[in-house]
Structures are given as structure tokens and as C-alpha cells.
Amino acid sequence: MWSSEAFEQRLRQVGEERYHDKHPFNLRMHDGTLTREELQTWVRNRYYYQTRIPVKDGLILAKAHDPAFRREWVQRLLDHDGQEPGEGGLERWLDLARAVGLERAEVVGLRGVLPGVRAACDDYVEFVESNDLLASVAASLTELFAGDIMRRRLAAFEKHYPWVHTEGLRYFQNRTRQAPRDAAFGLAFVLEHARGSDDQTRCVAALERKCAILWRLLDAVQAAGRRPRFSRHAQLRIEGTADQTMVVLPERAVRLNASGREILEMCDGMRSAGAIARALGLRHPEIEQVESDVHQFLERMEQVGVLEVAP
Amino acid sequence: MRCTYCSNPLGFKDVPEALDAAAWGRVFAEAAALGCVHVGLTGGEPTLRRDLPEIVAATANAGLYSLLVTAGIPLEREGLVRLRDAGLRSVQLSLQDIDPAAAQTIAGARVLEAKLAFAAWTRELDLPLVLNVVLHRHNLARVPEFIALARKLDASRLELANTQYHGWALRNRAALLPTRAQLDEAFRVVSEARKTHLHPELVFVLPDYFADRPKPCMGGWARKTIVVTPSGVVLPCHAAAEISGLSFWRIDQHTLARCWADAPGMRAFRGNSWMPEPCRSCPERTRDFGGCRCQAFALLGDPAATDPTCAKAPRHDLVLAARAAAQAGTVAGMVLRGTPPN
Numbered sequence: 101m102w103s104s105e106a107f108e109q110r111l112r113q114v115g116e117e118r119y120h121d122k123h124p125f126n127l128r129m130h131d132g133t134l135t136r137e138e139l140q141t142w143v144r145n146r147y148y149y150q151t152r153i154p155v156k157d158g159l160i161l162a163k164a165h166d167p168a169f170r171r172e173w174v175q176r177l178l179d180h181d182g183q184e185p186g187e188g189g190l191e192r193w194l195d196l197a198r199a200v201g202l203e204r205a206e207v208v209g210l211r212g213v214l215p216g217v218r219a220a221c222d223d224y225v226e227f228v229e230s231n232d233l234l235a236s237v238a239a240s241l242t243e244l245f246a247g248d249i250m251r252r253r254l255a256a257f258e259k260h261y262p263w264v265h266t267e268g269l270r271y272f273q274n275r276t277r278q279a280p281r282d283a284a285f286g287l288a289f290v291l292e293h294a295r296g297s298d299d300q301t302r303c304v305a306a307l308e309r310k311c312a313i314l315w316r317l318l319d320a321v322q323a324a325g326r327r328p329r330f331s332r333h334a335q336l337r338i339e340g341t342a343d344q345t346m347v348v349l350p351e352r353a354v355r356l357n358a359s360g361r362e363i364l365e366m367c368d369g370m371r372s373a374g375a376i377a378r379a380l381g382l383r384h385p386e387i388e389q390v391e392s393d394v395h396q397f398l399e400r401m402e403q404v405g406v407l408e409v410a411p
Numbered sequence: 412m413r414c415t416y417c418s419n420p421l422g423f424k425d426v427p428e429a430l431d432a433a434a435w436g437r438v439f440a441e442a443a444a445l446g447c448v449h450v451g452l453t454g455g456e457p458t459l460r461r462d463l464p465e466i467v468a469a470t471a472n473a474g475l476y477s478l479l480v481t482a483g484i485p486l487e488r489e490g491l492v493r494l495r496d497a498g499l500r501s502v503q504l505s506l507q508d509i510d511p512a513a514a515q516t517i518a519g520a521r522v523l524e525a526k527l528a529f530a531a532w533t534r535e536l537d538l539p540l541v542l543n544v545v546l547h548r549h550n551l552a553r554v555p556e557f558i559a560l561a562r563k564l565d566a567s568r569l570e571l572a573n574t575q576y577h578g579w580a581l582r583n584r585a586a587l588l589p590t591r592a593q594l595d596e597a598f599r600v601v602s603e604a605r606k607t608h609l610h611p612e613l614v615f616v617l618p619d620y621f622a623d624r625p626k627p628c629m630g631g632w633a634r635k636t637i638v639v640t641p642s643g644v645v646l647p648c649h650a651a652a653e654i655s656g657l658s659f660w661r662i663d664q665h666t667l668a669r670c671w672a673d674a675p676g677m678r679a680f681r682g683n684s685w686m687p688e689p690c691r692s693c694p695e696r697t698r699d700f701g702g703c704r705c706q707a708f709a710l711l712g713d714p715a716a717t718d719p720t721c722a723k724a725p726r727h728d729l730v731l732a733a734r735a736a737a738q739a740g741t742v743a744g745m746v747l748r749g750t751p752p753n
Contacts, residue, residue, distance in 0.1 A: 333501065333539040333567070335476050337448065348448045348476040350501035350539050350567065403609050405539065405567050 101297040108291060110304055111238075115245040118311035121252070123318040130252050132260025136201065139261065141324050141374045143197050145217040147207050149317060150193045152221045154180045156228045160240075163233040172285055179278055189278075192271035199268020211381055212374075212391050215399070216320025224313045231306065238290050238303035239310040243283035250276045328376075328398055329369030331408040349405045363397055369410035373398050429641040432462045434662070436469035438639055441667035443473040447637065451503075453480040453649070455641075458490065464497040471498025478503055478541070483529035484522055491529070495536045502533045503541040503570075508549075509556045530564045542611070543570040546597070546618075547587035548737070554597040558604050558613065566611040571601065573618035576733075577650055577705055588737030594621055620730050624695065625702025625718040632680035632704060637671055645670035647677055650705040654714045680704050685715055689723045 102110060120126055128134050129142070157176045164170050182188025197207045206212065228236040250272045257264055257272070294300045330336070335348040345356040356364065366376045377394040384390050401407040430438070439450060450470045457463060458481050470477040479494065480503045491502075504526060511523045533540045542561050544550070550557075554571060561569040573594075576584050594617060601615045619626050629636050633647040643662045646652055652659070657676035660669070671677060679685060683696050690701045702718025710719050710729055717724040 332537070335500070346448065350476075350478055350503070350541050351449070353448050399609065403612055405612070 102300055104291050107294065107300050107303075108287065110300075111241060111287070111290070111307055112244065114304060114307045114311060115242070118308060118315070119242060119245040119249075120311065120314040120318055121245065121249045123315055123322075125318040125322045126249070130256040132256060134261075136263075137372065137375065138321075138325055139264075140200050140202055141212070141214075142318075142321050143193075143200050144202060144207050144212045145214055145317070145321050145324075147193055147197065148210055148213045148217055149221045149224075150180075150190055151210075152225050154190075156225050156236075156240075159225070159228045160233065160236050163236065169289070176282060179274075189271060189274065192274060196264075196268040196271055199265040211389070212378065214320045214324055214374075215392055215396050216323065217317050218392070220313050220316040220320065223316075224310065227306070227309060227313075234290065234293050234299060235302050235306040237286050238294075238306040240286050241283060241290065241307050242310050242314065243279045244287060246279035246283070247276055250279065324374035324377075324395070325372045327369050327372050327410040328367040328402060328407040329410045330364065330367060331405055333408075334406050347406045352404060354401075354404060354406055360397065363394055364401070364406070367398070367407055430639075430643045430662075432465035432469060434643065435466050436472065438643075438662055438667055439469050439473035439475055441662075442637060443475055445637075445668055445671065448476055449478065450475040451478045451480055456482055456485060458486040464493045467494050467497040467499045471500075476500050481505075481529075482522070483526045486529065488532045491532050491536060491538075495538055499538065501539045501541065503543055504530055504533070505543045505545070506557070506560075507545070509553055509560055510550075527564070530566070534565045539567045540564060541568045541570065542566045543572055546571055546573045546589070548589040548593060549587075551589050551593040551597050554600050555604075558600070561611045562608065568612045568614065571597070571613065571615040573616065575618075576620070577709060578653075581709055584733055585737050588620060588734060589618070590737075591621060594618070619702070619706075619718075619720040620734060622720065623722040625699050625706075625721045627699045628703035628706075628718075631700035633671070633677040634681065634700070637667070639667075645674065645677070647680075648705065651676065654705060654708045657714070680714070687715060687717060689725075690717050693723065 125134075125138075125142070129139070134142075154177050157173065157180070161170055161173055161177075164173065178188070180189040182191060194204055194207060198204060224239070227239060231239075254269060254272045254276070257269055258266070290303055294303050331349075333349065337346045337348060338344070339346065345361050347354045347356065363376065363380065366379065371379075373395065376398070377391040380394050381391040387393070398407065402409065442450065450473075452463070452466065452470070457479060460466065467477060467479075477499055478501045479499055483504045506526055507522065509523070515522070530540060530542070542557075542564065544557050546554070557571065558569065573589075574580050574587050576587075580587065598615060598617075601613050605613055616626070629648045636648065638646040638649050638651075639662065640646065640649075640652070644652065644659050645662060645667065646659055651657065654676075657679055658674065659676040660674040662670055664670075665673075680701075683691065683701070686696060686701050690696050699721075702721055704714045704718075706720065707716040707718050708714040711726055716726070719726045719729045721727065
């Protein structure tokens with residue numbers, strides 16, 4: 101078993117090695133090289149993560165038997181959801197969404213949430229659901245590293261993305277205060293309640309898992325910028341009407357219906373996956389989850405080799 | 412190569428009356444007219460044929476999407492360039508193992524280095540590469556390494572194919588059959604890898620000895636796939652000629668369409684009127700088509716019997732006994748293909 105200091109050091113080391121401030125997408129955000137479209141994709145998708153946080157905190161509350169713990173932890177729900185409608189972190193995120201040029205309804209409706217982002221965020225809730233209080237609190241300790249990233253982000257937005265109105269940045273400003281406070285409580289709890297080397301190892305693993313989830317979220321956001329095109333290895337066969345299109349590949353043939361063909365026709369190696377999904381979402385407002393369906397279709401078509409990614 | 416797990420027919424040998432490239436051209440044109448979209452150039456070893464570029468050109472002329480199924484050894488880079496230039500669309504390369512010594516034990520020859528070079532040429536020439544690794548108890552633990560290798564070689568698909576106990580492989584069954592724990596672990600590794608990487612596509616199918624249901628062999632007898640042997644015999648699968656008592660036609664006697672539709676051997680097990688119970692009334696008969704006729708013939712001597720790998724089969728006990736006996740199998744018990752009986 102580590103000493104309290106060594107254990108804390110070990111937890112901080114996880115952040116130094118794996119926290120998503122080192123993810124290429126965040127590096128680019130802070131360097132100021134993201135396009136408007138990329139920034140929008142991030143904001144819309146990260147909103148889904150924000151919606152999962154109070155759910156996760158509610159699960160943690162339900163595991164706690166100590167009133168003092170609950171009094172402290174319930175503050176997170178209030179921070180996030182506010183005391184009144186229009187208040188709280190979730191609303192501040194929607195301010196950011198408006199400031200980067202997104203419609204509130206499309207963000208709240210989660211239409212543009214990427215399947216990979218959804219899976220990563222749901223994985224976090226599922227982890228908290230199926231683990232005990234100690235591991236769940238340990239997973240939240242990414243907050244130890246959040247204050248710093250919020251400060252860097254604020255500076256980057258002011259410097260590189262002046263078109264984003266400062267009203268949209270209040271979420272980050274608030275988090276620079278909240279994250280260190282929350283993290284201090286969570287860290288003290290974990291240091292006190294991890295009673296043996298098994299507990300300590302579980303806490304480190306939980307924090308690593310959480311870092312991996314945040315990393316995957318950005319992987320998915322970054323991947324939405326890839327530009328798919330029809331694979332050079334695929335052979336297109338149009339038989340009869342357009343809805344009888346077949347794509348022939350090694351050891352496989354894929355039959356496409358009219359929707360599949362419509363999506364495929366937009367894959368010109370110029371448009372990003374995100375832009376294709378969004379355009380089809382606008383073209384077919386009557387279909388629920390159309391963007392998410394398009395992303396799944398694109399991914400499947402890339403997997404089987406109908407599409408490839410343009411360099 | 413003399414792989415211990417070879418499931419090719421035992422009667423494979425030189426074919427003096429093999430079809431020439433022009434005859435193949437007619438076969439491909441007829442196949443395309445029947446609605447075929449793929450053609451697999453397989454063997455034996457197809458790259459041993461000197462006229463392979465002409466044959467490949469004929470597949471391209473017919474508009475078929477070609478796949479060269481090869482061991483990758485006899486062909487030099489220039490040979491592959493000629494095939495690509497002739498219109499070859501894709502390549503499937505078989506690998507025995509990633510460990511050179513283990514590969515040699517299985518194949519009876521030093522092959523790994525040559526195969527890796529061949530794989531690299533394939534991708535340099537921008538041909539999609541399918542890797543096929545036949546799995547058994549002595550290499551299942553290396554599935555993670557096969558996946559890593561397939562990524563490194565930029566394969567578009569990795570087929571982790573569990574040994575089919577046909578042909579020569581049946582003789583080595585006790586030495587090759589894996590344990591359930593090995594299969595479960597390999598399946599876990601594959602599932603994890605699928606989550607983290609889109610490519611290569613990973614194909615992993617439980618061996619039917621462990622699946623409790625037979626595979627839909629060939630997608631159903633004489634239903635989806637036409638096999639034409641080097642001498643022009645039209646079969647539903649490459650092993651079907653081993654089944655005694657079935658008659659198939661040759662493409663110099665009839666059109667491909669007739670050989671396919673009407674030869675008595677093709678009609679013998681097409682559809683489900685041939686099925687015995689429990690297949691005949693089984694709700695799954697349209698999914699697995701009663702399993703593999705060659706397997707029923709090899710294990711029971713009766714090609715019309717229910718595939719014994721099905722848990723509902725009257726003779727499923729044969730498969731259960733083979734599974735139990737295999738727990739004691741060792742690599743020392745394996746016999747290379749072509750080794751004369753002592």
C-alpha cells in the first residue's frame with residue numbers, strides 16, 4: 101500500500117500521462133487552429149457529456165450513506181442544473197453553443213451527437229452505475245486537472261477565436277473556480293477511504309478509465325472531420341434503377357438502397373463526415389436521429405471498405 | 412506446402428486436362444451473365460500457372476471482381492505487378508503463424524519471411540489485402556499478434572478462420588482442436604480490437620465443433636457459389652467431388668448455367684427436400700441449410716445425414732467425443748499433408 105502522499109502522487113501522474121489536455125484535438129483548440137465547423141462539432145458533442153454529468157452525480161449520491169458527503173456532493177447537481185430555470189452549468193454550455201453559432205434546439209435535441217461520443221459518455225455513466233462509491237469518486241478526479249485546462253481554454257478563445265462572444269465563455273470561467281473545489285473534496289475522500297493496496301489500485305484504474313473515456317470522446321469529435329470518399333478498391337455496379345446499386349469489394353458485395361446511395365454520393369473526399377451528416381440532417385428534418393444514422397452508416401461503409409478517408 | 416490443417420480434397424494433384432485461358436474466359440463470361448460478381452482464383456496454388464495473367468485479364472473482361480487466393484510463396488514481385496496490370500482486384504494471403512518455427516511445424520517449410528514480403532508488395536501495388544490465418548490450438552494464443560500484424564501490413568480484412576476438419580485436417584483433429592477456454596479468450600481479444608480499430612475488419616467464426624449449430628456451409632449447397640475445377644468440373648464447393656455417388660457435369664459438356672442448375676450432384680442437396688429429420692422440420696433450416704454435406708459424409712459416410720456438429724443431430728456424440736479426446740492432443744501428434752501412412 102502506498103503512503104497517502106505516494107497515492108496522491110500516483111493519481112496525479114495519471115493526469116500527467118493521460119488527461120485529454122494532451123489530445124491532438126485539444127492541442128489544436130488551444131493553438132487556435134480549429135475551424136468554425138470543428139469547434140461547433142465539439143460544442144454540440146460535448147453537450148451530451150454535460151447532460152450525463154448530473155445523471156452520474158445522482159448515481160453517486162444514491163451510493164452515499166454519509167449526510168456530510170451528500171451535502172457536499174449535491175452542490176454539483178445545483179452547480180450544473182441551477183436553482184432556477186436558465187441557471188447552471190448546462191445552461192452556460194448552451195450559451196457557448198449559441199456563441200459558436202449553433203441553434204439551441206438542435207443542440208438540446210442531441211441530433212448531432214456522434215455515435216462514438218454517445219458510447220464514450222454512456223460508458224462513464226455505466227461505470228459509475230456498476231462500481232462502488234470509492235471508484236466512482238476516483239473516476240471524477242479528472243477535475244484535479246480541469247482547472248488548468250479551463251484557464252488555457254479561456255485564453256485560447258480570447259486570443260484565437262474572437263468571433264465567439266465572451267458571453268459564451270462563462271462556463272469556463274465558472275469551472276475554473278468550481279473544479280478545484282470539487283477536486284479537493286473528491287481527492288480528500290479518496291485518500292481517506294482507499295484502505296488498502298487493492299482499493300488504491302482500483303482508484304488509479306478508475307481514473308485511468310475516465311481519462312480514456314474523455315480521450316475517446318475527442319477521438320470521435322476529431323474523426324468527424326475526416327473526409328470520406330468512394331474507395332479505389334470498390335467497384336460500383338448500378339443495375340436497373342438507382343436503388344439497386346451494388347458495391348463489390350474483396351469477399352463482399354454491399355447492396356445499397358436509395359438512402360445509402362444518397363449518402364454515398366456526398367462522399368466526395370472534400371466534405372467532412374460531420375458536414376455530410378449535418379447536410380442530410382437539414383435535408384431530412386422528418387427523420388429522427390438522422391445525423392447519428394449517417395455517422396453510423398459512414399463508419400460501417402469505411403469498415404467494410406466501400407469508403408476510404410481522403411488524406 | 413504441406414499444412415497439417417489442410418482442408419482441401421485429398422485427391423488434389425496435377426491436372427493434365429486443365430482448361431486453358433480461353434476456356435476460362437468463356438466460363439467467366441457465362442458466370443457474369445448468371446449474375447456472379449466475384450471470382451476467386453484459388454487452388455492448390457494458382458500462381459503456379461504460367462498463364463495466370465491471361466486468366467486474370469479474362470476475369471476483368473467479364474467485369475468480375477477478382478481475388479487471388481495464394482500462399483504467396485512462388486510469386487516474385489514482377490509476377491504480382493503483371494497480375495495487377497492484367498486487372499487483378501484483390502489478394503488473399505494465407506499465413507500459418509507469426510512465429511517462424513511454429514509456421515514451419517504447420518506448413519513443413521520455411522515460409523513466413525517470403526509471405527511477409529509478398530504482403531508488403533501487395534500493398535505497395537495498392538491491391539487490397541485479405542489475410543487468412545487458420546486457427547487451431549497451437550496458435551490461438553497468438554490472435555493478438557495476428558491482429559497487430561494485420562494492422563502493420565495494412566490489411567483490409569483479417570480472417571481468423573478456425574480449422575475445418577475436412578481433408579487432411581481430419582487426420583490431425585485431435586492435435587488441432589482447441590479448448591473452449593482458448594476460443595473464448597480469442598473471441599474476447601477480437602471483440603476488444605473491434606472497439607478500438609475500424610481496420611482491418613476482423614472475421615472470427617467459432618469452429619462448428621464448438622458452435623452447437625452447423626455453419627451455413629457455402630451459403631447453402633449449390634445456392635450462392637459455383638466452383639469450377641481446373642479440369643472444368645462444376646461443383647457446389649471444392650470438397651464436393653470427394654463425396655462418392657454424386658455426378659457433376661463439365662463445362663465442355665454443357666453451358667455453365669446448365670451445369671449449375673441441372674447436374675444431378677448440384678440438385679442432390681439444393682433446397683430442403685433432401686433433408687432428414689430433425690432438419691426437415693427445424694425452424695433453422697433456412698438459416699444453416701442443414702450444415703455441411705462434406706462433413707456429414709466424412710464423419711458418417713452419409714452425405715444426406717444431419718451435420719453432426721449440430722447439437723440436434725442424432726450423431727452429435729461424435730463431435731462431443733472428438734472435443735473430449737482433443738483435450739489431450741499435442742503438436743507431436745500432427746502429420747504433414749502427404750505423409751504416407753506407416
